[in-house]
Amino acid sequence: MDRFIIEGGYPLQGTVTPSGNKNAALPILAATLLTDQEVVIRNLPQIKDVETMLEILAHLGVKIHRLGDKELALRARNVRSTEIDPQLTRRIRASILLSGPLLARCGGISLPPPGGDVIGRRRLDTHLMALRSLGAQIEVGSRYEMRTTGLVGREIFLDEASVTGTENALMAACLAQGTTIIRNAASEPHVQDLARFLNQLGGKISGLGSNTLVVEGVDGLHGGEYEIEPDHIEVGSFIACAAVTGGELLIRNGKPEHLKMILFVFRRLGIEVEVRGNDLFVPRHTSLKVVADAHGAIPKIDDAPWPGFPADLMSIAIVVATQAEGTVLFFEKLYESRMFFVDKLIAMGARLILCDPHRVVVVGPARLHGEIMESPDIRAGMALVVAALCAEGQSV
Missing domain, CATH: 3.65.10.10 (Enolpyruvate transferase domain)
Structure with a gap:
């Protein structure tokens, strides 16, 4: 309509x-790429952005099963591609949230410029700085080409309290070697929701609700169930x-x-x-x-x-x-x-x-x-x- x-x-x-929080649903869906086990997500909002993110995940090889109108089971057993379709990314700005998970899980991503609402200048520099701090090599051209031989935890000070920048850093840091401290982190309810989801799967994140998040890297995440707030x-x-x-x-x-x-x-x-x-x-x-x-x-x-x-x-x-x-x-x-x-x-x-x-x-x-x-x-x-x-x- x-x-x-x-x-x-x-x-x-x-x-x-x-409905469930859209701004929590999108990073949580992206975060399912961090594990090869099945994840069940409940209270997903029934909106176009969620459907687009699911299309992108399916394109990457994620198996998706609908358990109900607002409930899905997802399993990223094999990620068959790290190159994102530009026809899909131009429909959704949240495609940038795939960067952290794919760098951590697969060692790279080729991402066209994200789309989304035009409500002013919405920079991606905070994302790039955070991911580079963790060990990503990034080339910016017609696409964002990101590669890493291994992410390593460190202290990051975000130049702005970016919600999606914080979320990308959180997801990447979960599988990084060592401890990551994110300062000037965003603390919105949807950031807290993502952190709780990652902890539910075996992540070790503390400081939820504050502007300093501490992430202890783990070898891998397991499956689980989660209901979006x-x-x-x-x-x-x-x-x-x-x-x-x-x-x-x-x-x-x-x-x-x-x-x-x-x-x-x-x-x-x-x-x-x-x-x-x-x-x-x-x-x-x-x-x-x-x-x-x-x-x-x-x-x-x-x-x-x-x-x-x-x-x-x-x-x-x-x-x-x-x-x-x-x-x-x-x-x-x-x-x-x-x-x-x-x-x-x-x-x-x-x-x-x-x-x-x-x-x-x-x-x-x-x-x-x-x-x-x-x-x-x-x-x-x-x-x-x-x-x-x-x-x-x-x-x-």
Whole structure:
């Protein structure tokens, strides 16, 4: 499906269970290359990126058996190729995550430039630096040609807290000789999920949830079973949908411990969420009001590496602010093109000022009306869905 037709103005009500975290599923699938034993993965999200990653793995020789809609058994007994098909890599940026596992397992990979959403400059230098530190020789041309005669653990300081850069280093270090210390590591829930998966298969990773990860290299990983944790970005999206439409929503297995900063930011936008054990309840909101800073100053909401507010929820938070009484400054620090979707909101009736590629001021509340729109990226697309749900009339 390449379009949605949405009739706005109806409150969302009911009970939902979030999908498994896409950003955990993709590196976990890549990590199955590290063992020749069978691995069973549960709670896989049913999305195109996962299907593309499975196509790549099948091309490399991984045997895949579907055990259910969200459950797979995979076995990489024989990896028959380390050359990745460019037709597949251009469809998914996460193809870069194959580098660490294939270097560790097979001693090399020939990788075309990865594709994916265009939301700003998304450099790969952190990946290359980390893998070179572990002993990989890398030539950058029309493809990334990576080779090693053996990975050796060492201390790595990442120049940025890159999620996928951290994940590549983790996977490569699992089978490296000796100890690897990764400093300035990303600590997002999906990085922790990958580390737990690797430990389940016999890896020795400590420091989960912190910015320093210690990996004791092992001779090999065994098989096992693992269930992917729920997607905190999807949970945040459901909360926003319920709040802006005036609905009531119960979110099962929402993993509240991953939502502290998300719930804090939503409270600043007037959204109250009840935590009920491992579930969350969004009560009916008749109106939203921005909580001003001291002395009535305009609050600033910005994104940051974990445990800061996730960049992937900035677009949705902007939509929520269009429905809240008050003024908010949003500062997008990580991606310089992510704010450019706001012209769609202006066309719907939102009152916004795009200050520069990183900052936008939102003055609410505004009555939005339906529009025909085109989404520039997946996160903007979800934000436009939220906007369409609370708008008057039909949106496409």
